[in-house]
Amino acid sequence: MVESLTIRRPDDWHLHFRDGATMRAVVPQTARQFARAIVMPNLSPPVTTSALAAAYRQRILDAVPEGMAFTPLMTAYLTDNSDAEDLAAGFADGVLTAAKLYPAGATTNSDHGVTDIGRIAGVLEKMAEIGMPLCVHGEVTHADIDIFDREAVFIDRILVPLVERLPDLKVIFEHITTRQAVEFVDGSGANIGATITPQHLHINRNAMLVGGIRPHMYCLPVAKREEHRLALRKAATGESTRYFLGTDSAPHHRHAKESDCGCAGIFNAPFALESYLAVFEEEGAIDRFEAFASENGPRFYGLPLNEGTVTLEKVSVSVPATVDGGEAEIVPFHASETLSWRLAS
Ligand code: DOR
Ligand code: ZN
Numbered sequence: 001m002v003e004s005l006t007i008r009r010p011d012d013w014h015l016h017f018r019d020g021a022t023m024r025a026v027v028p029q030t031a032r033q034f035a036r037a038i039v040m041p042n043l044s045p046p047v048t049t050s051a052l053a054a055a056y057r058q059r060i061l062d063a064v065p066e067g068m069a070f071t072p073l074m075t076a077y078l079t080d081n082s083d084a085e086d087l088a089a090g091f092a093d094g095v096l097t098a099a100k101l102y103p104a105g106a107t108t109n110s111d112h113g114v115t116d117i118g119r120i121a122g123v124l125e126k127m128a129e130i131g132m133p134l135c136v137h138g139e140v141t142h143a144d145i146d147i148f149d150r151e152a153v154f155i156d157r158i159l160v161p162l163v164e165r166l167p168d169l170k171v172i173f174e175h176i177t178t179r180q181a182v183e184f185v186d187g188s189g190a191n192i193g194a195t196i197t198p199q200h201l202h203i204n205r206n207a208m209l210v211g212g213i214r215p216h217m218y219c220l221p222v223a224k225r226e227e228h229r230l231a232l233r234k235a236a237t238g239e240s241t242r243y244f245l246g247t248d249s250a251p252h253h254r255h256a257k258e259s260d261c262g263c264a265g266i267f268n269a270p271f272a273l274e275s276y277l278a279v280f281e282e283e284g285a286i287d288r289f290e291a292f293a294s295e296n297g298p299r300f301y302g303l304p305l306n307e308g309t310v311t312l313e314k315v316s317v318s319v320p321a322t323v324d325g326g327e328a329e330i331v332p333f334h335a336s337e338t339l340s341w342r343l344a345s
Pocket of ligand 1: 042107108137218264266
């Protein structure tokens with residue numbers, strides 16, 4: 001019986017911090033768990049240039065508590081008008097780690113996203129040439145495609161042709177939710193990786209809809225059927241080195257989720273490691289947790305592995321019903337549940 005687990009310090013390869021008071025409230029919760037995080041650029045207005053990313057990075061660093069070491073890895077939000085030269089310069093001087101493709105209208109603050117991938121062909125060619133990774137929100141947005149099918153259709157219509165055209169482009173298929181996504185990644189080469197969130201390993205769509213509508217279980221891509229959750233669990237805990245930790249922790253205040261048009265996003269930052277580790281334990285794969293949390297991501301991005309370790313203890317922890325979200329409270333993932341591992345402070 002394992003009583004504690006010590007692993008190399010992990011990173012979060014997909015995260016939303018927001019800005020202002022909310023950002024200042026949530027940054028310490030991630031910095032406690034992770035050494036680095038890929039920070040999403042879907043602010044309002046979005047982080048579209050190297051200069052905006054540099055300024056945002058400084059605001060995040062200013063919110064890291066004294067004595068905590070945390071490095072935000074910045075991304076630029078691609079639009080139809082993105083400037084390849086500016087992105088390349090930001091990548092070269094270390095301000096940008098990646099660029100993010102949001103199909104216009106796919107999710108929170110994606111209205112300025114790319115309307116047709118053909119419009120950023122030059123930007124993607126440049127990224128492939130310089131080795132700059134592309135983070136992808138993989139859902140089509142056409143009104144005639146059922147929301148539960150949007151990821152699978154995106155693979156066929158966008159990803160397969162993209163990878164064929166630009167085999168050197170490093171692509172992170174983010175927050176995957178389907179068996180089809182796992183099949184696509186498994187069948188791809190070394191330049192295709194994927195992140196998996198804790199919620200998509202824990203819940204299927206019933207969690208959102210059975211017994212009443214549960215807005216705190218709603219995120220995008222939306223949780224799918226059980227067969228998809230099981231495929232994701234196998235992928236995350238399996239041998240492939242191209243799956244890695246990305247929480248997609250997405251803070252929305254309670255009132256914005258408990259509304260007649262509730263926001264998409266699950267705030268899982270405070271207990272992310274505890275949540276993932278529960279899955280690895282249930283799957284009998286605790287020995288593969290370190291690879292998923294701390295090794296596969298940096299290797300895929302071509303970044304150094306972290307020094308230092310964190311320890312998780314087999315001690316139960318009660319997740320609070322709400323946590324501090326700056327201007328208002330946020331209901332975290334696993335609210336009011338008990339988890340059986342605890343990150344040692
Ligand atoms: O559920 C989500 N929330 N999915 C996304 O893609 C964006 C995120 C957010 O920013 O709230
Ligand atoms: Zn996200």
